Amino acid sequence: MPSNENQIDPIQQLPNSSTVAETIIEQLHLWGVKRIYGVVGDAIFGLLDAIAKQNKIRFISVKHESVAAMMASAEAKLTGNIGVCIAQMGPGLANLINGLGDAYLDKAPVLAITGQSPLKKIGTPYKQLINQQQLMQAISGYSELVVHPDVAVVALAKGIHTAVSMNTVAHLSIPTDLFEHITYAQPHQPVKKKPVFHRPEQFDETVSIMESATSPMMMVGNQTRTLNPEIQKLAAHWGSGIVTAYGAIGMFANDFPFYLGGIGEGGNPNVTPLFKQADVILAIGTSWWPAGFSPVATKIIQIQDNEMKIGEGMPTDHGITGSIRSIITILNEKLQFHTPNEEWINQICGCHQMWSLKKESGNSPSPISPSSIVNAIERNITKETIIALDEGDSTLWFMENFKTQCRAILLSQNWRTMGFGLPAALSAKLTMPENQVICITGDGGLGMVLADLLTATRYKLPITVVVFNNGKLQMEKNKMTFKGLIAEGTDITNPDFAALAKACGWEAHIVKDENELEKLLQLAQTKQVPMLLDIQTAQDVYPNYQSE
Structure with a gap:
């Protein structure tokens, strides 16, 4: 046997x-x-x-x-x-x-x-x-x-x-x-996370450091997106500028004078000199510390929901863990009578004004400049829109030019894989079906996940995919050129994305001018089927590449 x-x-x-x-x-x-x-x-x-x-x-x-x-x-x-x-x-x-x-x-x-x-x-x-x-x-x-x-x-x-x-x-x-x-083993009930209770006196050292600042800055991450009003109040009490970490853009309205946009390669190029002057930085819900954009000598207070995150990715002098909302509430109470530095506030507001008025413009209406595509998207979303970003040149153009609020930005922040945009958009629409979902991708990134256009059709997910199509791996081409290298492998062969999307059950259009793009983005908001916009995109060189 x-x-x-x-x-x-x-x-x-x-x-x-x-x-x-x-x-x-x-x-x-x-x-x-x-x-x-x-x-x-x-x-x-x-x-x-x-x-x-x-x-x-x-x-x-x-x-x-x-x-x-x-x-x-x-x-x-x-x-x-x-x-x-x-x-x-x-x-x-x-x-x-x-x-x-x-x-x-x-x-x-x-x-x-x-x-x-x-x-x-x-x-x-x-x-x-x-x-x-x-x-x-x-x-x-x-x-x-x-x-x-x-x-x-x-x-x-x-x-x-x-x-x-x-x-x-x-x-x-x-x-x-x-x-x-x-x-015979039975499922376990979820372990309830015990909240960390803070007493106001536990914040005396933190507040003392913050009150000593003459040029304070806050850097906030995606994790704080729902805390917008509390963070704005804290910025006003403290007299602090606010910069967003990589991928955390879209959290604040452009008319908030203390908001200075993103920091880093894809951020507001005007904010770096000001950020480097900061003598105290309050990092909330982020470990992003962009080399070359940050001050060398400064005190850093980090607020996280998990002790394991304190000090990870950034130098930290003082860490606080627990409910980020509760921590900010206590700090607001402690600093409500603080007298901020008016001269520093004037510098912040001046930087904000320069950034908020800045609009990139292309040299010709067709092919369409990357910045013009971002500006058109910005005009055709709501505060509840979810934006899924792919990795590549389109992401940098988006981050520098996007200046309005949205519900969420999804991106591959640290792994930075091409092809992330479409899967993230599909997942977002399944998770929050009532929200408008837009995927912003390049022709290289979309080419890696084309088969899953059919997933949107299968599950009837009316997302909008905006394709920056310039026939290049543009970021790689530009960076190799800047380094004096031959840009081998950066020319790519694309299918007719619109025809392919139509074959997968999508509505799709090849877009060659800005007026047509504007009309189609407006139309996409009313569609109950997925829509792909294959945009003939100018090969503009992103102006703020950083050597690595």
């Missing part, structure tokens, strides 16, 4: 038992998961079957696993809740790596579940079998191989808690034969 000593025999299901796959779904549901992104593979058949038999969590089937992981990352960035993706063993997991790397470096809580070979095949030369934990080591805070049905829920609960509490990637490898086995 063949040996079955390495097998776990299924047992009759009893009232207090369920399959491992069913338990996984229930555990995810308890944590508020509404969607799982992925691609079908035989090592996760059992999990997919369980998903199909319930209606608490929806499976979003995409064309490529990297898109699934980027969508999970974008959802986590947008909501602050955990994003989930699943994939086949071997190449499925390998394809997830790009999106998981984005989540890991941007500290977005994401859970990845991948199938693994049957238990009795682990350690053999089985197809697609690799050590998944070794592969995931560099881009996860937790990765575990599950080897028994009753361990699955324990490992899953720990993985979710790790991802959420540490803002990281968690990963589980589950042997394909384990999904359908019975477990």
Whole structure:
């Protein structure tokens, strides 16, 4: 008789038992998961079957696993809740790596579940079998191989808690034969995060440092987007300018005189000299510290929601952790009678005026200048619009020229992967279907994820994709040229994006002049189908590249 000593025999299901796959779904549901992104593979058949038999969590089937992981990352960035993706063993997991790397470096809580070979095949030369934990080591805070049905829920609960509490990637490898086995282990209730309670006197040292400043500055990150009124009040009390970290633009209205735009290569070029004069910087919800744009000698106060983030990415003299909203409320109370430096405020307002009036202009109406495209987008959105940015030259032009408020900016801030824009836009529309969603991408970035135009059609997601089409990897071309190098590989061959999008069920247009662009952006707001605008874009050289 063949040996079955390495097998776990299924047992009759009893009232207090369920399959491992069913338990996984229930555990995810308890944590508020509404969607799982992925691609079908035989090592996760059992999990997919369980998903199909319930209606608490929806499976979003995409064309490529990297898109699934980027969508999970974008959802986590947008909501602050955990994003989930699943994939086949071997190449499925390998394809997830790009999106998981984005989540890991941007500290977005994401859970990845991948199938693994049957238990009795682990350690053999089985197809697609690799050590998944070794592969995931560099881009996860937790990765575990599950080897028994009753361990699955324990490992899953720990993985979710790790991802959420540490803002990281968690990963589980589950042997394909384990999904359908019975477990008596019950799902764990989510661990409630205990709030950090602050007493006003705990802020005496912080306030003392802030009151000593004669040229204060605040640098705020995406995490503070919902705290706009409180931050504006603090800026007024303290007499501080506000700059936004990479990707945090669109948080403040252009008429707020203390707002100076972004800092860094894609930011307001006028703000750097002023920012370098700051003697105290209050960094709120960000670890962004752009080399070459920041003061060398300054006191830095960092406010974060997690102690692990203090001092990461930037030099820090004084750190505070807890509810960022509560911390800012206390600081406002403490500083309400502070007398700010009027001379410094005048410099801030002067810098704001220079920046707010600045508009890039192209040399000709066709092809359209990148700055003109951004200006047209700015005129055709609302404060509730979500903008998904790809990586590349289009992002820099957007960041320098965009000067209005929006609901959220989604981008690959630290991983900086091309192809992020479309998956992020798809995820945003699934997560917040009532909001206008615009993807801004280059022809190079869109070319990497073209197949998932069909995902928008499949799930009826009326997003707008704006393509900066100049037939080049423009950023790479310009930077190589600046360094005296031959720009090899920067000319690209594009399809007819509009024709291709139409074949995928989209409405699509080739756009050659600004008037046509304006009309189509207005039309896109009323459409119930996805729309792609293939914009013939001038090869303008971005004026503020920095050598690295």
